[in-house]
Amino acid sequence: MCGILGYVGKDSISLDEFRVSLDTLTHRGPDDSGVYQSGITILGHRRLSIIDLSKEGHQPFIDNSGDMIIVFNGEIYNYLELKDELVELGCNFRSNSDTEVLLAAYSIWGEMCLQKINGMFAFAILDVPKNEIFIARDRYGVKPFYYVLDKGVFIFASEPKAIIKLAPEYAEPDTDALYKFLRFGDLHNSKHTFYKKIKSLNPAHSGVFDISKTEIQLKRYWDYPVQENDCIDADEAYRDFEIMFENSVMMRMRSDVPVGLTLSGGIDSTSILSSMMKYCDNKKIRCFTSGYDVPDKGEVKWAKIACSIDNKKLELIEVFASKDEWLDALKKIIWHMDGPGFSPAVYPVWKIMKEARSKNIPVLLEGQGADELLGGYVHYNIINFISSIKSLFKVKNRKKIINIYNEWQFLVETFGLKTTILWLFRELFSFLIEVNRSFNSAGSTVKKEVVSEYKKSNTKSTKINTKYPYDPVTERLYIDHSSQLLPSLLHYGDAISMAHSIESRQPFMDYRLVEMFFKMNIRNKFNNKSTKWFLRRYLSKNGQDIISKRTDKVGYLTPVDEWMLEDDCKIPRDYLLGDDSIILKYCDKNKIKSLIKRFKNGKYAVGNHIYRLLTAEIWLRSIGD
Numbered sequence: 001m002c003g004i005l006g007y008v009g010k011d012s013i014s015l016d017e018f019r020v021s022l023d024t025l026t027h028r029g030p031d032d033s034g035v036y037q038s039g040i041t042i043l044g045h046r047r048l049s050i051i052d053l054s055k056e057g058h059q060p061f062i063d064n065s066g067d068m069i070i071v072f073n074g075e076i077y078n079y080l081e082l083k084d085e086l087v088e089l090g091c092n093f094r095s096n097s098d099t100e101v102l103l104a105a106y107s108i109w110g111e112m113c114l115q116k117i118n119g120m121f122a123f124a125i126l127d128v129p130k131n132e133i134f135i136a137r138d139r140y141g142v143k144p145f146y147y148v149l150d151k152g153v154f155i156f157a158s159e160p161k162a163i164i165k166l167a168p169e170y171a172e173p174d175t176d177a178l179y180k181f182l183r184f185g186d187l188h189n190s191k192h193t194f195y196k197k198i199k200s201l202n203p204a205h206s207g208v209f210d211i212s213k214t215e216i217q218l219k220r221y222w223d224y225p226v227q228e229n230d231c232i233d234a235d236e237a238y239r240d241f242e243i244m245f246e247n248s249v250m251m252r253m254r255s256d257v258p259v260g261l262t263l264s265g266g267i268d269s270t271s272i273l274s275s276m277m278k279y280c281d282n283k284k285i286r287c288f289t290s291g292y293d294v295p296d297k298g299e300v301k302w303a304k305i306a307c308s309i310d311n312k313k314l315e316l317i318e319v320f321a322s323k324d325e326w327l328d329a330l331k332k333i334i335w336h337m338d339g340p341g342f343s344p345a346v347y348p349v350w351k352i353m354k355e356a357r358s359k360n361i362p363v364l365l366e367g368q369g370a371d372e373l374l375g376g377y378v379h380y381n382i383i384n385f386i387s388s389i390k391s392l393f394k395v396k397n398r399k400k401i402i403n404i405y406n407e408w409q410f411l412v413e414t415f416g417l418k419t420t421i422l423w424l425f426r427e428l429f430s431f432l433i434e435v436n437r438s439f440n441s442a443g444s445t446v447k448k449e450v451v452s453e454y455k456k457s458n459t460k461s462t463k464i465n466t467k468y469p470y471d472p473v474t475e476r477l478y479i480d481h482s483s484q485l486l487p488s489l490l491h492y493g494d495a496i497s498m499a500h501s502i503e504s505r506q507p508f509m510d511y512r513l514v515e516m517f518f519k520m521n522i523r524n525k526f527n528n529k530s531t532k533w534f535l536r537r538y539l540s541k542n543g544q545d546i547i548s549k550r551t552d553k554v555g556y557l558t559p560v561d562e563w564m565l566e567d568d569c570k571i572p573r574d575y576l577l578g579d580d581s582i583i584l585k586y587c588d589k590n591k592i593k594s595l596i597k598r599f600k601n602g603k604y605a606v607g608n609h610i611y612r613l614l615t616a617e618i619w620l621r622s623i624g625d
Helices: 015-028 079-088 098-116 160-166 175-184 234-252 267-276 300-307 323-337 346-358 370-374 378-394 398-415 417-428 431-440 448-457 472-484 486-499 511-519 533-541 560-577 589-600 607-622
Strands: 002-008 032-038 041-047 068-076 119-127 132-137 146-150 153-157 205-210 215-220 259-262 285-292 314-321 363-365 503-505
Touching: 002 015, 002 068, 002 119, 002 160, 015 032, 015 041, 015 160, 015 486, 041 068, 041 119, 068 098, 079 098, 098 119, 098 132, 146 160, 153 160, 175 448, 175 607, 234 267, 234 511, 234 533, 259 267, 259 346, 267 285, 267 300, 267 370, 267 533, 285 300, 285 346, 300 314, 314 346, 323 346, 323 486, 323 560, 323 607, 346 363, 346 486, 370 472, 370 511, 370 533, 378 398, 378 417, 378 472, 398 417, 417 431, 472 486, 472 511, 486 503, 560 589, 560 607, 589 607
Parallel strands: 259 285, 259 363, 285 314, 363 503
Antiparallel strands: 002 041, 002 153, 032 041, 068 119, 119 132, 132 205, 146 153, 205 215
16 A cells, blocks of 8 residues: 656656655555656656565556556455466566555556555556556546646646645646535546546546547446346245355455554444454454544444454454544645545544554554445335335235335334434435525535536536436435445545555455346345345354344444534634635635524434535645645
8 A cells, every 4th residue: 555656748847746645645655655756757656665664665666577657556356366376478587566466467458457466556657668657447447547648748646746745736626626516415426526627537437648649548447247137036036145255354364563553342343353253263353443532423332343243353443533633633634635534534534543553553454445345334124115105006915015015114223213313304305405405505605606617517417317227216225335435435435544555455446246246146145134245144144243233323423513613613614614714715704603503403314414615625725735
């Protein structure tokens, strides 16, 4: 896991300037630094040593011929299997790094190597004889790749701040992106970023940059699979899942440094824990869980239950997030994210990563991606419930009515009556969301001229369509997994973990698991009314019966609303209404005042919108730091 930076330009820059920009990524790679120059091309790398800690893993990595040079951020989890295959094809290796395996794979198979790779990655390969650079990003965008192509200059980096340090003129905020964030909560779901001219290479895309022509050709190399109509035996489906899931965890435990786990005590992270215990080779697994100095907030209670299965193999480290550090930490988080955010849960994640680094645990496994794959959120279950009701009108029988009643009971037990009813109305009457946004969202405070400019430049429909005819639940899973929700969570997960030089690995992001579940018939996804029955069965089989029977799925609760309300909303008022408030360039001061007043009065649940405005202001102040 590392930081990369590249520059191609007719106007030469000094290596000293380049190294200063590269060093803005030191947090991503504190262990080593390297620069390579060939003509008008400069490649830079900051290394976090995880696999092959020797100097042989130094980057930029040059192949034996001297013709190809790679800068690589990420991990190739199946590098050992690929290495065996490449050795049979005649390749010789001088290191034990996955970087050399990746470069050899490209030299043998070209861009087709991407089909063979199981990992998270963003990399660039300079092909000297062809005078071109091949770039690629992993299937789901776990690792970032930002770039600028402007007036004959091509710059790419792991973070926008490195580009801006090299070329400050690209620090201009993108007003449309800011509006879409405030209005719709859109984050990192397209090639556009919060900077006007800085783009993001889309997930599952690769490209070739022609250095002499200063042109880039991009293409998609992977896509979600077609859903199958056949429903297979539940036991067979479970066996396939179990083998694949355990292999995914095993591969993500490959490391030359200690590996730990972020543990909430929920179904997802406890499943990973159960699998890790089979591959830990009698080494103690250190699990990090978060709490607050506020009752009923955090995850400690359930994490303790999950770890009680084997106190000899497991060590639970409780990490508490206090109010005193919150605002200072949030400023640092926003700087590392290179943009605002909508989730207050970033703070406890920040604290966990900081603690893990202090305990010398540079690699953490986590359960990100499970909900968007297995249907863990309430809206997937509501969509399935609505589909069941619609089917009742087609075929009326007593058994269907009983099944629908049982589904309703399950929804209420798992998510609560109020949440279930609210989401049912939300899915049935989606127009109400837009009505509410018009009055009670952060977007409702945006100035009319900003909205008008946005509407002029965004005349096309922003509706996301699936490539294949998925059932209603899988269609929503596709939207959330590919663009609406998961990319944002992956972005802040990467930014916060790398801020502390921590490599975060996600077993549920294994492409084999993703393909398995998107191919799966809806009847296999739901079993005994639950979309997560695979994990519940896995937990039960591995002695985690209490966790497997949890029916209290809730979002991660934080006290951030209470903290923002203190002292008559002092923090939001100081940041959003002061004379130095940059957000007032985009938002109406009186409308922000009105939104804060509703927040103080406890109306319309606008706390998350105040948080959006606050993070946007902090980000605007941080640009260029």
